[in-house]
Amino acid sequence: MTASNNDNSFSLRCFVWGDDPLKPFTVRVSPDLDVQEFLLEVKRTYESLRDDKLAHVTLYRIEAAREELANLDAPSRGSPNKLAFMDPLRVYWPEPQEISWDRVQVLVQADIIRTCVPSSTVHTEKRELNNPTEDDQNRELIERFRKSRASYCNALTRCSASAAAKPNEFLRQQQGQNYMLNGRPRQHTGPPLVLYHPVFGNFLSNLQSSDPLCPQFYEHIFGYLWDSQKVYEDEVENGQASDRDASGLEQLLGKLLKSGVAPDAVATASDGGYCLIVEMKNEIGTGGSDPSIQAAQSYSRVWQTSRLLDRCCCPTILIAIAGPWMCILGAVFLDRPVIQPLTDYLWVGINPSKPQEIHYVARVFHCILEARRELETYYDDLTSKDINNFPAQPFIFPHPTHFIDGNGQQVKFTYVMPLDIPSPDVVSQLKRSESQITPNKPIYVAKLRNSGLPIVVKFVESYNSDAHRLLAREGLAPALLYDGTAHANDQLGPNHHMIVMEHVNGVDLGHYVGPILPPCVSANIEHALSLLHDADIVFGDLRPPNIMLVKDGDGTITGAKLIDFDWCGKHRVGR
Structure with a gap:
């Protein structure tokens, strides 16, 4: 692809990401055309060739053969290849005569608005609420929710929680259809947990409380801190460490149940419902997986078989421990699990450089205890209700009503x-x-x-x-x-x-x-x-x-x- 002999204009081949890979299109431009004007030309050219419209358009510089288009990764908004509005095109293509005619130079990321189909299928458009298709859309939403949740649950039988938490297996899951929304990678981030159950907002608010804790609670805290700082040689002794940790946690959080191979410990309400799930590793790196990911995998599997799965969003507090480090996470089960950290990874030990941190660690444990009590009450109340009184609509909406x-x-x-x-x-x-x-x-x-x-x-x-x-x-x-x-x-x-x-x-x-x-x-x-x-x-x-x-x-x-x-x-x- 070379510049014209009559002027300095040149052609750029463009491709809309996710579109038919056999249909890139060409836009004729000049070196001094700025990116903002070029974007408008891209929209005009595309829309003149199709019955569809483009919205929310972003442009990226690429160099790709036609056979590579179908497998292009999603462009990142922070990509260095993103074209800046005010730049002239010569900044990105200073030598137009070197542009290859058989390759695509511009990747277009946009929402494709289908104008050749009834508008009721375009869910991103903000329609009149009294549209006749509203009930159909609502039924479709519920059906998609149920199919998605069923697909996710069926995929869990493929391997155990510990195997699913291994890096290679977790990567395979997150690259497939049945990923969890735990922020790994960034595009797999779910909505805020506080929307779906008050226990998470209460936990975060209680973390900021300055109310004094009772002296006896601090006694248990110091005992647990000293134990958590012990060093174990290898994973063979991990069973001893887990038993020790569970015993210390019980003094702080109440009775915990051993749950077989996974998770390491749980706390349930009297008639079902998982309030706490605990995963422990001897040290960071032992066991071959991140305990926070294994806790999320365990969460998915224990709730998969629960009779309460279809009655609620399954709110649970997850505790991930690796030696003297601990992270508290929250989880809900929407069409797939949403997992988010409620704390950073904490040093659960004595730190002479930050002696006041003991008060924050104590506060975290107290918040876990309060969350457990709140969830026990919630699940006991839930199981006491007649299942016929539950709404037909799944639990996909926030809790404030x-x-x-x-x-x-x-x-x-x-x-x-x-x-x-x-x-x-x-x-x-x-x-x-x-x-x-x-x-x-x-x-x-x-x-x-x-x-x-x-x-x-x-x-x-x-x-x-x-x-x-x-x-x-x-x-x-x-x-x-x-x-x-x-x-x-x-x-x-x-x-x-x-x-x-x-x-x-x-x-x-x-x-x-x-x-x-x-x-x-x-x-x-x-x-x-x-x-x-x-x-x-x-x-x-x-x-x-x-x-x-x-x-x-x-x-x-x-x-x-x-x-x-x-x-x-x-x-x-x-x-």
């Missing part, structure tokens, strides 16, 4: 479905497991129980409710119905809050497919930004997905509203 309105009244709601869940088509294009139904973001469509009014429920780490209310008063943002950041005693944990707002009849700009937008859209956006700037507020995440195009009853676009105030902040103050 009410908020306090401006009059101090409790308002109950029912979740309908995640707002940002990929459809099977989109999932396939992104090369994720087609069975995974975990939402990309913790944002949900719901309905008020008393009126059926549609609402949006989202869970955030931070939120600028002042900015939201400022624009809502002018009709430039959805009405804010509940601000969890203002309710210190009604939070999911120390780092998460619930936000409830009205549901907007429309579609976000990132998923808009249609004619040129009316002037009222840009006018509304400019007015909204002007109001925020006058209040010395910066809207830190102004992107197409955060601009809602408002539609009237006939589907005509009548304006725009800003959403997502997570990154709003005072100028020179917010971070």
Whole structure:
């Protein structure tokens, strides 16, 4: 592929990741064209050749033969090959005459919006809540959940927990369809555990408590610390170490049960339900696996056969121990297990350089004890209920189902479905497991129980409710119905809050497919930004997905509203 004799323009072959590998396409460019303009040309060229649209487009420089396209790995957002908007193309292709005509130079990562199929199949689009296909979508969601969970559970019979925790076997699992969501690798990270059961938020909040612990508890702590610092020669003695550790843990946490080959110890409620799961290694590196991964594998297998699996999200505290090191994790079982650390790996011993750490270690053990008691109560209550009274919908939604309105009244709601869940088509294009139904973001469509009014429920780490209310008063943002950041005693944990707002009849700009937008859209956006700037507020995440195009009853676009105030902040103050 060489430059034209008449000008300095040249051609770049482009390929949309996940698309048909036989259909790369060519875009004619000039060296001085910047990447932002090139991106628009890529979209225009692709959409002129297909009936589909591209959204959320990112470009990467590659060098790949056509036969390699089907097996390309997912590009990383932090990849050094990512094209920067302001750069001219000559930065990336300084010698156009050396470009190979039989290879692809640009990898396009984007959501492919299928416009040749009914819009009801595009789950990433934010539709009207009263769409006739809503019930079908909900049934599809439930069916996908059940199939995914069944597929995961069936795969567990392949090997034991200890074998599954070995690095090579764990890598095989995480590269396949039946991976767990434990953050290994990064794209296999699940939603925050605090959304699914209060025990995790309580654990994290209790860690920050300064309430004194009883002296007797400290006596047991010191005894356990001294034992944990002992050194054992090899894994042969690990049984002795496990027995010693279990004995010391029982003084702190209550009776633990030996569970055969895996896990090393468990604590259960009186009528079923796993409250604690413990995995122990003699030292870091002994046993050939990470005890936190083995604890996760044990969690999957003990719950697989539990009669409570279909009644709850199976919340459990995991304790991973390697010699004098310990990590506490939480786990829930959605369509697949979600495992997340609640603490770092802790030195469970005496440290002369940080003598005050003993108080934090003691606090961690006390939090485990409190979590065990909370889960025992939860599971005992769960098993006392008639199974016929359980909802038909699986436990795929967060546990909060009410908020306090401006009059101090409790308002109950029912979740309908995640707002940002990929459809099977989109999932396939992104090369994720087609069975995974975990939402990309913790944002949900719901309905008020008393009126059926549609609402949006989202869970955030931070939120600028002042900015939201400022624009809502002018009709430039959805009405804010509940601000969890203002309710210190009604939070999911120390780092998460619930936000409830009205549901907007429309579609976000990132998923808009249609004619040129009316002037009222840009006018509304400019007015909204002007109001925020006058209040010395910066809207830190102004992107197409955060601009809602408002539609009237006939589907005509009548304006725009800003959403997502997570990154709003005072100028020179917010971070």
